[in-house]
Amino acid sequence: MSEEKVTILAIESSCDETAAAVVENGRNVLSSVISTQIALHKEYGGVVPEIASRKHIEKITSVVREALAMSGKEISECDAIAVTYGPGLVGSLLVGVAFAKSMAFAASKPLIGVHHIEGHIAANFIAHQELAPPFCCLVVSGGHTHLVVVKDYGEYEILGRTRDDAAGEAFDKVARAIGLGYPGGPKIDKLTRTEGNPLAIPFPQAKIEDAPYDFSFSGIKSAVLNYLNHAQMTGEEVNRADLAASFQHAVVSALVSKAILATKEHGFKTLAMAGGVAANSYLRAQMDAACKKEGISLYYPEPILCTDNAAMIGAAAYYEYKKGVRHGLDLNAMPNLKLGER
Ligand code: KG4
Ligand code: ZN
Numbered sequence: 001m002s003e004e005k006v007t008i009l010a011i012e013s014s015c016d017e018t019a020a021a022v023v024e025n026g027r028n029v030l031s032s033v034i035s036t037q038i039a040l041h042k043e044y045g046g047v048v049p050e051i052a053s054r055k056h057i058e059k060i061t062s063v064v065r066e067a068l069a070m071s072g073k074e075i076s077e078c079d080a081i082a083v084t085y086g087p088g089l090v091g092s093l094l095v096g097v098a099f100a101k102s103m104a105f106a107a108s109k110p111l112i113g114v115h116h117i118e119g120h121i122a123a124n125f126i127a128h129q130e131l132a133p134p135f136c137c138l139v140v141s142g143g144h145t146h147l148v149v150v151k152d153y154g155e156y157e158i159l160g161r162t163r164d165d166a167a168g169e170a171f172d173k174v175a176r177a178i179g180l181g182y183p184g185g186p187k188i189d190k191l192t193r194t195e196g197n198p199l200a201i202p203f204p205q206a207k208i209e210d211a212p213y214d215f216s217f218s219g220i221k222s223a224v225l226n227y228l229n230h231a232q233m234t235g236e237e238v239n240r241a242d243l244a245a246s247f248q249h250a251v252v253s254a255l256v257s258k259a260i261l262a263t264k265e266h267g268f269k270t271l272a273m274a275g276g277v278a279a280n281s282y283l284r285a286q287m288d289a290a291c292k293k294e295g296i297s298l299y300y301p302e303p304i305l306c307t308d309n310a311a312m313i314g315a316a317a318y319y320e321y322k323k324g325v326r327h328g329l330d331l332n333a334m335p336n337l338k339l340g341e342r
Helices: 038-042 049-071 090-107 116-127 167-177 184-194 218-234 240-265 281-294 311-322
Strands: 007-012 017-024 028-036 080-086 111-115 135-140 145-152 155-161 270-274 297-299
Touching: 007 049, 007 090, 007 311, 017 049, 017 311, 028 049, 028 311, 038 049, 049 090, 080 090, 080 116, 080 311, 090 111, 111 116, 111 311, 116 135, 116 145, 116 270, 116 311, 135 240, 145 240, 155 240, 167 184, 167 218, 167 240, 184 240, 184 281, 218 240, 240 270, 240 281, 270 281, 281 297
Parallel strands: 007 080, 080 111, 135 270, 270 297
Antiparallel strands: 007 017, 017 028, 135 145, 145 155
């Protein structure tokens, strides 16, 4: 059998991280560089799209150059250039897409456009060399909450999705409301690791008729805001750690129960988690415990591979490359690209 290696230079710029990586055969990361804009957006309490795209344009050349240098590969030694082309912030996506197209043109390399969420799922292939489809996957990021069956590499069946806020969005909005600032998810995670009673305040679980795998987080978010308003009006002191821990418990309970239900009802023994919220320690611990009880093998990448990075884009791109997927130099940014759409 041929031992030929496929080396892919991958670029990611869909939100507020400018990232580049060199990945071999989809699973072996030779280099991964992430330039985060967190400090820049902090003072606004969230990502400002125009500032994000301007920062990408400033950083992208040095980030790609560093990724190549760290990998020890020249661009001439890469077999393809991959780039996230959606979903995401259009101005941010355009920077990566235009840069990747120019590189592909100049170096005469094939171009592969990658779906950002497929990238998140593929981060699991880097973290777990033995993991292969089919399996169930809970995708929880700032913009998406999906329960999917990964039927094969690049083939998905969507079982459920959020009806309103994404899980990460709920974390960010609640963190802002209780004064923890941006980025909300990691702040709530950090605070509740040492403080707060997750059962202090019972928040409602959304029940969605006829859609057992769909999520809704806006009710929990509103309940937190109402709780804060009520405390302010009555002059009661709010225990921020209890509030954060109870909110997190409500969100995580919904994620765990639906992911386990979907995995069992579809006859899988393997569940993976992907996306920024999959870095959450409480979610990891609760899902670990539930999977152990149900005899389900649980996979999730290390936190740095859960949040936005380009290594995951290189992983997803490898399987596209193997299938013969190539994009033309007319590739455009697709801010609303759906999972499984090409
Ligand atoms: O996947 P990601 O980096 O970007 C998107 O594709 O959206 O996810 C970012 C989201 C943000 O909402 C952030 O607050 C959340 O993931 N997040 C976390 C944690 N780390 C990132 N949420 C909870 N706990 C964390 N440790
Ligand atoms: Zn992401």
